[in-house]
Amino acid sequence: MKLRHTRVKDLLNSTNTLHEVNAKGWVRTFRNNQFIALNDGSTINNIQCVVDFENTAEETLKRITTGAAVSVTGDLVESKGAGQKFEIKVRKLEILGDSDAEKFPMQPKKHSLEFLRENAHLRVRTNAFGAIMRVRSVLSFAVHNYFQQKGFVYVNTPIITGADAEGAGEMFQVTSLPLDNLPKNEEGKIDYKKDFFGQHTNLTVSGQLEGETFAMALGQIYTFGPTFRAENSNTSRHLAEFWMIEPEVAFNNLDDNMDLAEDFIQYVIKYAMDKCGDDLKFLEGRLLEEEKSKPQAERSEMALLEKLNFVLENNFKRVSYTEAIDILRDSTPNKKKKFQYLINEWGADLQSEHERYLVEKHFKSPVILFDYPANIKAFYMRLNEDGKTVRAMDILFPGIGEIVGGSQREERFDVLVEKMKALGIDEEELWWYLDTRRFGSAVHSGFGLGFERLVLFVTGMTNIRDVIPFPRTPQNAAF
Ligand code: ATP
Ligand code: MG
Numbered sequence: 001m002k003l004r005h006t007r008v009k010d011l012l013n014s015t016n017t018l019h020e021v022n023a024k025g026w027v028r029t030f031r032n033n034q035f036i037a038l039n040d041g042s043t044i045n046n047i048q049c050v051v052d053f054e055n056t057a058e059e060t061l062k063r064i065t066t067g068a069a070v071s072v073t074g075d076l077v078e079s080k081g082a083g084q085k086f087e088i089k090v091r092k093l094e095i096l097g098d099s100d101a102e103k104f105p106m107q108p109k110k111h112s113l114e115f116l117r118e119n120a121h122l123r124v125r126t127n128a129f130g131a132i133m134r135v136r137s138v139l140s141f142a143v144h145n146y147f148q149q150k151g152f153v154y155v156n157t158p159i160i161t162g163a164d165a166e167g168a169g170e171m172f173q174v175t176s177l178p179l180d181n182l183p184k185n186e187e188g189k190i191d192y193k194k195d196f197f198g199q200h201t202n203l204t205v206s207g208q209l210e211g212e213t214f215a216m217a218l219g220q221i222y223t224f225g226p227t228f229r230a231e232n233s234n235t236s237r238h239l240a241e242f243w244m245i246e247p248e249v250a251f252n253n254l255d256d257n258m259d260l261a262e263d264f265i266q267y268v269i270k271y272a273m274d275k276c277g278d279d280l281k282f283l284e285g286r287l288l289e290e291e292k293s294k295p296q297a298e299r300s301e302m303a304l305l306e307k308l309n310f311v312l313e314n315n316f317k318r319v320s321y322t323e324a325i326d327i328l329r330d331s332t333p334n335k336k337k338k339f340q341y342l343i344n345e346w347g348a349d350l351q352s353e354h355e356r357y358l359v360e361k362h363f364k365s366p367v368i369l370f371d372y373p374a375n376i377k378a379f380y381m382r383l384n385e386d387g388k389t390v391r392a393m394d395i396l397f398p399g400i401g402e403i404v405g406g407s408q409r410e411e412r413f414d415v416l417v418e419k420m421k422a423l424g425i426d427e428e429e430l431w432w433y434l435d436t437r438r439f440g441s442a443v444h445s446g447f448g449l450g451f452e453r454l455v456l457f458v459t460g461m462t463n464i465r466d467v468i469p470f471p472r473t474p475q476n477a478a479f
């Protein structure tokens with residue numbers, strides 16, 4: 001199909017002036033009855049279109065309002081205005097779709113993020129959300145690029161699954177039956193074990209268990225798909241529907257897993273910085289504006305691009321859980337009450353304020369915490385020789401907290417089965433998972449990275465609802 005119009009990005013990047021070009025897009029502003037700032041989504045930058053107002057009908061000029069879709073045809077000429085190399089000297093202007101300026105909610109003024117969230121379908125027309133969504137798109141391509149270049153096989157694990165060993169209490173149930181006609185057990189209660197054509201199913205919370213079975217045949221695989229958690233927590237880091245990247249590699253131990261995670265994260269950030277320079281610069285400027293309204297002590301020490309560069313140029317700090325507890329114990333804040341309980345309690349899960357202290361105050365760097373107490377981690381993680389810690393890792397990022405959770409998996413059949421028994425996990429339900437340990441079991445490891453948390457970090461946004469097109473949260477389930 002031949003595209004008759006040229007994308008604004010290409011026009012602005014042109015090496016020379018051009019006779020007779022056509023651009024289509026949406027009006028951002030219209031000044032002095034003459035200058036249209038036109039945006040078509042290809043770039044954060046608008047192209048200035050200079051309207052020949054003397055020869056344009058009054059009626060048409062009135063219809064050039066913010067949000068209107070227009071087509072402009074004319075010459076690409078050098079611009080005298082500051083900040084842009086080219087502009088379009090318009091010969092022919094067509095209004096493709098009117099926009100009632102009184103009613104259009106996205107007038108160019110600073111809207112609150114809350115207001116914009118209520119207009120998820122229109123917020124993408126603002127500079128900030130256009131930039132965020134382009135960065136998101138480039139990052140997702142970078143994810144595939146990284147793994148494909150390294151010879152990983154992309155695997156689509158099921159969205160509907162019976163495996164719920166890990167997601168107790170956090171899973172959305174799937175039913176194939178009318179809600180008022182669900183199968184009942186002898187006591188007359190709904191029998192969820194049979195609600196999906198006679199079986200029980202959920203929306204997936206992670207593709208890991210299925211992914212492991214593929215890694216034990218294809219060697220190195222990754223999944224990248226939607227994941228669902230019935231989170232009723234309303235934090236700025238949790239969504240009910242989010243996208244997760246889960247590589248799984250046979251013959252890799254936990255150290256290899258850490259190397260992979262670090263290399264991967266650095267690659268995708270670098271990729272986004274190379275491809276999305278204008279968008280990231282815009283987002284950085286927006287953040288700097290925001291910082292100005294904060295008290296000095298709360299302002300972040302680094303601007304966005306500096307922060308991203310820091311992650312590229314510095315190794316993540318690798319610290320065992322036990323070392324982390326010691327650091328927290330010795331730290332000044334542990335004298336405060338909220339840190340107190342850690343002093344006597346090796347084995348407790350870290351709270352987000354502990355994680356933030358380690359990352360933002362103590363190390364001032366991303367941190368990989370490893371070798372967690374077995375009792376706070378999932379059943380499938382490799383037990384260490386000490387018998388009380390497992391080969392688990394969490395990667396913690398400044399301003400984000402946990403961005404990755406991963407582990408070396410328990411490859412020993414007997415140890416795994418014993419652990420499942422102790423936790424009351426049904427061996428029969430996971431017969432297929434146990435087969436990987438029955439037939440040719442080997443050391444393997446992998447991790448899950450929440451894609452939106454990565455996008456949060458790269459864009460500098462602070463609420464996860466602002467980096468996914470249509471956020472699914474308890475307040476926002478349907479739109
Ligand atoms: P958290 O401690 O933040 O609740 P988790 O330990 O429950 O995360 P994992 O099961 O380890 O999460 O999942 C792997 C990764 O998926 C996490 O490190 C995080 O990046 C991401 N993630 C988990 N839950 C959510 C969610 N509800 N919304 C967005 N991302 C999530
Ligand atoms: Mg969680």
Ligand code: MG
Nearest residue numbers: 394402404405
């Ligand atoms: Mg966690």
Ligand code: MG
Nearest residue numbers: 394402404405
């Ligand atoms: Mg985790």
